[in-house]
């Protein structure tokens with residue numbers, strides 16, 4: 001059953017409190033509107049009373065008696081006159097209303113001088129794009145007035161555009177990407193290149209709205225996100241883009257941030273993910289973040305690291321991590337096992353369905369195949385005359401969804417062409433991190449982002465698109481390698497806290513302690529903490545892997561012989577009927 005988060009008011013009250021505050025503010029505004037005349041009269045009475053007090057204080061003491069006598073006489077005459085008290089009350093109220101009127105001078109209409117100058121210069125710059133010689137009543141003409149062209153505008157404290165609505169003539173070809181791009185480019189230049197903008201084209205009304213976007217938060221550390229099983233937070237985006245927020249903690253601070261949530265599993269329409277980026281843009285960090293979340297939801301992980309830099313060493317030997325492979329031989333073995341496991345699950349699920357039983361438990365635990373830089377292996381494999389590990393992803397990619405198998409591939413942008421067709425076809429969830437021009441983004445994501453590229457890109461910053469959905473700006477939570485001394489200590493500690501305990505090693509197996517591991521983040525630089533966790537490629541050869549579509553020969557799953565005592569599960573011989581009652585343990589890929 002999906003785990004529901006506690007009502008927020010019980011934990012920190014953030015969203016609920018904000019909603020209550022909003023309601024209270026609306027009620028107060030409505031009440032203020034209704035009670036406005038009363039408020040004005042009361043304010044006026046107060047002003048009259050203080051004027052009377054002032055007058056009394058200014059009157060010399062010897063003349064106060066005469067003044068008092070005069071006031072008393074007036075009051076007496078008024079009281080004795082027919083309708084006197086009524087007329088006096090009306091006069092007093094009128095005087096109070098007059099005195100109590102709002103005297104703040106109205107805000108000046110229109111922009112100040114510098115704003116007007118900006119609008120006029122932008123108008124002139126747009127004339128060549130939005131005018132035609134044959135137009136008898138041009139909206140844009142040199143020396144014309146910008147008032148009709150810009151129905152709404154706002155400036156920030158520095159006098160730069162914060163929001164702008166632009167009208168354009170109906171004949172402008174707003175359906176053409178190139179024509180739009182020219183206008184967006186010009187507006188970006190005129191509004192300042194250092195910021196990010198969103199452009200919304202209303203083709204029906206011939207309106208273009210420019211909105212300045214605030215930078216996405218870069219200080220969000222890895223943590224237990226409040227998500228349901230099957231949901232993975234890829235990162236965080238703009239509040240206008242998604243209708244959901246996640247409660248986050250940052251030390252003492254709590255806040256709600258809109259996430260980009262990717263759904264996996266049998267009902268997902270984009271069950272596999274491809275993350276691309278320039279070197280250093282943060283794709284490995286994204287994979288680490290996905291891995292930690294998968295482990296949080298009880299998934300099993302097979303990690304294959306083509307980069308070979310040991311960035312996943314912190315996961316080696318952890319409960320739920322079946323393998324962290326960084327050599328070609330290990331990668332082939334791990335991926336072949338994953339392909340066979342996918343087939344086994346499919347057969348088991350199918351058989352259960354035919355027999356009218358629910359799918360067996362050992363097919364329900366999510367299996368994640370995380371592959372970082374497969375292009376490096378493709379090159380090695382072809383040089384060595386061996387199989388490209390990517391070919392083993394065919395079955396998990398094509399059929400993994402029904403078998404709770406999810407594939408995540410990270411690759412560098414310039415190696416996009418080295419990805420197999422299966423990877424490109426079946427990874428419908430896409431992320432691009434780091435600098436990339438609009439054309440490249442459109443070809444990788446499927447649609448161009450509706451925002452301008454950012455001038456200075458921090459690691460983990462990019463765009464995400466899930467299936468045919470909108471393109472979101474994305475900032476991946478900081479999930480550094482905890483053994484990377486260059487990363488911030490708080491962020492590394494946050495990752496260490498999320499790591500599951502180490503799996504109890506099977507007989508004779510020794511998972512070495514990582515020097516300076518969880519406790520000591522200040523290990524000397526000359527110690528390489530990554531080394532012990534990673535498994536170098538063994539020299540021995542692996543059995544020639546079976547093709548994804550063909551059933552594997554009967555016998556043990558290659559290389560993977562260690563038993564995991566806590567979670568015995570059956571691994572049937574692929575393509576053959578499962579032998580009743582004969583159980584084999586799930587292989588642990590850590591040690592041959």
Ligand SMILES: Nc1ncnc2c1ncn2[C@@H]1O[C@H](COP(=O)(O)OP(=O)(O)OP(=O)(O)O)[C@@H](O)[C@H]1O
Nearest residue numbers: 279280281282283284285459460476477478480487
């Ligand atoms: N979301 C993020 N927040 C903060 N720092 C990040 C983030 N993503 C990456 N970094 C930092 O940027 C650096 C590069 O990150 P990472 O290794 O993940 O990039 P990469 O794309 O995998 O590069 P390469 O392929 O060259 O290894 C690291 O120091 C990492 O800590």
